[in-house]
Amino acid sequence: MLIRNEIYKIVKNSLKKEGLEELEFQVLRSREKKHGDYSLNIALEIGKRNKINPMEVANKFKDRLEKEGKKVFEKVEVLPPGFINLFLNHKCFEKLIDEVLQKRESFGNLSLGKGKKVQVEFISANPTGPLTIGNARGGPFGDTLANILKKAGYETEKAYYINDYGKQIDTLGHSVLKDELAKYSGEYIDFLHSRLEDEKDPYKVGKWAAYIILTQMIKATVEKLNIHYDEWFSESWLYENKRVDRILEILKQKDLTYECDGAIFFKAMEFGDIRNRVLVKSDKKTTYLAGDIAYHEYKFRDKKFDKVINVWGADHAGDVKGLESGIEAFGFKDKLDTILLQFVTILQDGEQVRMSKRAGTYITMDDLLNDVPVDVVRFFFLQKSANTHLNFNLDLALDESEKNPVYYVKYAHVRICSVLRNSGINISKIKKAKHVKFIKEEREIDLMRELLRFEEIIEDTANDYEVHRLPQYALDLASAFHRFYNDCKILDEDKKIREARIELALATKFVLSNILSIMGISSPDKM
């Protein structure tokens, strides 16, 4: 229903009638409930622009809003320095609960992305070693982002790009052979070395090792993380099918390449890049960028994605513009969004652990998942924004696993299930909010206000990819429920009140399990 959008229309309409239709504004959610459910700062903007006292503007506009929004607003209030606060009437909440009970699991499904295809590519760590806590950070993030886009109506695909081509495969081969060119070390290298048969060719050994690492280590960890990819895309495929040659030829025809010192460069600066980029090295081997451009041409031309979101580690920040330029050269400008996840700093025994495949010092995601439940791991990583340089204290993570706030959210769900069981009511028959009109306690209203946010959270996050908003919302909602539970007895003596509260609790259950499922976290009935 997205009441926020209805309010937007009301305000837009009101502005039109005041001759201010060109004014841009936003409907803000009030942080404190004494300031109503939503607020507008347009009076402050108008006042600033026209040098009028904002209070005067606000008071004048208030009458207009009251008239235009009489079906939605209980009250319109003006407070200094010129905020207009909007209070929703009870009917809005009744409609909301009614809608949740009708739509159940599908409540919150939006049509924002209707008819659009989007791909989220994440993790995509080289198959030269197990997933570390660092490079697996993109797992919960990308998976959840794809889930939310799907919820918002996009046709979504989750993809992992396997870099099974090029120099690092050679390096892996040498490492497994343990010859003088070996660079990687660690238990997994020892393991692969012990499994080695007669093969001596480094590249073939590397290919074999990469296959084992991918299928037995990376995929296993990904599964433990509760992630299911739609596509595992092999870089080698691009070469086997001449897709890299193809894009090199097209770029040449477009006069977007030139030769210099025996290498072929892409004129990326024509697209605003800080430098031109090498596509073919002087030894005639192609660069990673050439493959990546071919890969993205495949995504847009063959698979026809309207949008591709790449979740990368911050160490690739310098490569973003190169790829964007390449994509623009093929006419797919602005169809790529790149999210850079800042690095994870690992602390163990009070010391910073430098993650290095070469030094063999890293903490694998698999090790972590053996000690910490996946729901805890996912919630933990999801709570941090992409820009956060997060500090991960391994000892603390193990100690505090049981104190993770994810249990607070799950417990709210468990409590609801428990009460609903005790109620003896067949909840599958509750499809309407018939009794919500009897609700009037503060805690009940507070809870409904939180439920109202759900669709907004979906919409906002599908638009700005700020996935860390989700766990925060889940905590807020769980908190609102726990307080409600504490202050209001759900199975009250009074039949009307009892049924109203069951309806409210059931609606909360649907939204809670909905948000948890988007985050890839289970909603238990019992704990």
Place this chain on the structure above:
RNA sequence: GUCCUCGUAGUUCAAUGGAUAGAACAAGAGACUCCUAAGCUCUAGAUACAGGUCCGAUUCCUGUCGAGGACACCA
């Protein structure tokens, strides 16, 4: 040296330019004859520093200090 991302409570993190900067963990206190206390209530505690723009700055701009990352014919 240039560029990117950061610097918020003891700790880990939040806060579309808005109203009294929020949570969790840690610390301290409290309530329950009542639907599972993994819950509830209360207390204490923070914007690195210096300027600037604005009615209003954690948020935008400049500088300083500090952290991580990038500046390849590596991937």
